[in-house]
Amino acid sequence: MxxxxxxxxxxxxxxxxxxxxxxxxxxxxxxxxxxxxxxxxxxxxxxxxxxxxxxxxxxxxxxxxxxxxxxxxxxxxxxxxxxxxxxxxxxxxxxxxxxxxxxxxVSSMQLTSAERGFSFRETGPLDMRMDREQKTSAAQLVHELTEDQLADIFRRFGEEPAARKIAATIVTERRTKRVRTTTELAELVERVKGRRPGSRIHPATQVFQALRIAVNQExxxxxxxxxxxxxxxxxxxxxxxxxxxxxxxxxxxxxxxxxxxxxxxxxxxxxxxxxxxxxxxxxxxxxxxxxxxxxxxxxxxxxxxxxxxxxxxx
Ligand SMILES: C[S@@+](CC[C@H](N)C(=O)[O-])C[C@H]1O[C@@H](n2cnc3c(N)ncnc32)[C@H](O)[C@@H]1O
Missing domain, CATH: 3.40.50.150 (Vaccinia Virus protein VP39)
Structure with missing residues (x-):
């Protein structure tokens, strides 16, 4: 350990x-x-x-x-x-x-523990709760909020320019299958935004920040x-x-x-x-x-x- x-x-x-x-x-x-x-x-x-x-x-x-x-x-x-x-x-x-x-x-321990679901780099459940006794997780927000509510979160807490497009894609996707893991969500965002050549910043960085802030009401x-x-x-x-x-x-x-x-x-x-x-x-x-x-x-x-x-x- x-x-x-x-x-x-x-x-x-x-x-x-x-x-x-x-x-x-x-x-x-x-x-x-x-x-x-x-x-x-x-x-x-x-x-x-x-x-x-x-x-x-x-x-x-x-x-x-x-x-x-x-x-x-x-x-x-x-x-x-x-x-x-x-x-x-x-x-x-x-x-x-x-x-x-x-x-x-968040601490590095929270960020790097795959099972806590904070990071797009590790496959884990879409969780992101700092307090695991709290009910609302990132998966719940992703599956239960409306397209408008998701876009608002991505815009307000992530300053994400593609907020609307990402929210719309999530809502379309979730009709047929659940977005279960961190990497599934990261891949969805990457499909919408693409990846800037040479950029070291993952395209899902702002969406993950926004969801984390919303889940934990930071x-x-x-x-x-x-x-x-x-x-x-x-x-x-x-x-x-x-x-x-x-x-x-x-x-x-x-x-x-x-x-x-x-x-x-x-x-x-x-x-x-x-x-x-x-x-x-x-x-x-x-x-x-x-x-x-x-x-x-x-x-x-x-x-x-x-x-x-x-x-x-x-
Ligand atoms: C950056 S880490 C702190 C690291 C710490 N200073 C150290 O040296 O190990 C932030 C910590 O704050 C906790 N935290 C964040 N928001 C909180 C809140 N509203 N109430 C209590 N703890 C919170 C997180 O769970 C996390 O463990």
């Missing part, structure tokens, strides 16, 4: 730890523990003091992280969507936190969740978010700007309707991206963008 560190290499690890600015004895949250790489570094920085609470919606990840991090008595792990964090904190009677890390997207409630985290940060506490696709990064960027009191309605002067309340300071004017060395060593890191804010004192 592969070790956790091989199953997922934490992205922008040093940058994330530096920006979290770990305070001795502090209370930290890792919302997306995955295989536990970032969490382990955070716990080591805390050196046995303070407390770390972790969440992940994937039970397989939870089991692996639990084993890896069992030597830390100041670590608790919950199988939960991070959107439930306010509930978890209130059940634990915890009010304010010193820092929070959110490393969005954008729903993300802004409200980050807002709730900022509300719970102590003055000087920090929120660090790593995202891997532009739709998520846009949500993070705009929320940070709003919370930093910047105008995001782009109306001229006194027509601005933004609340303009300065609750955080933005620590990353431009998103932090992986170095050339990191992307060479871990190509999956190439699309990562890290943004961080610090809560302003009362």
């Amino acid at each position: 592969l070790s956790n560190s091989v199953e997922h290499t934490p992205v922008l690890l040093n940058e994330a730890m530096t920006l979290l600015n770990v305070r001795p004895g502090g209370l930290y949250i890792d919302c997306t523990v995955g295989l536990g790489g970032h969490t382990e570094a955070l716990l080591e920085k805390l050196g046995g003091h303070g407390r770390v609470i972790g969440t992940d919606r994937d039970r397989q990840a939870i089991e692996k992280a639990r084993q890896r991090l069992s030597r830390f008595p100041n670590f608790e792990l919950y199988h939960s969507n991070f959107k439930n964090l306010p509930l978890i904190l209130s059940r634990l009677s915890l009010q304010a936190i010193d820092g929070c890390l959110v490393d969005l997207g 954008l729903e409630g993300l802004e409200e969740f980050l807002d709730a985290v900022i509300e719970r940060l102590r003055p000087g506490g920090r929120l660090v978010v790593i995202s891997f696709q532009s739709l998520e990064d846009r949500v993070v960027k705009q929320l940070f700007q709003k919370k930093a009191g910047r105008c995001i309605c782009f109306r001229p002067g006194d027509a601005c309707i933004c609340p303009r309340q300065e609750l955080v300071q933005i620590l990353t004017k431009k998103p932090v991206v992986p170095s050339a060395e990191e992307t060479a060593a871990n190509p999956r890191s190439r699309s990562a963008k890290l943004r961080a804010v610090e809560k302003i004192g009362d």
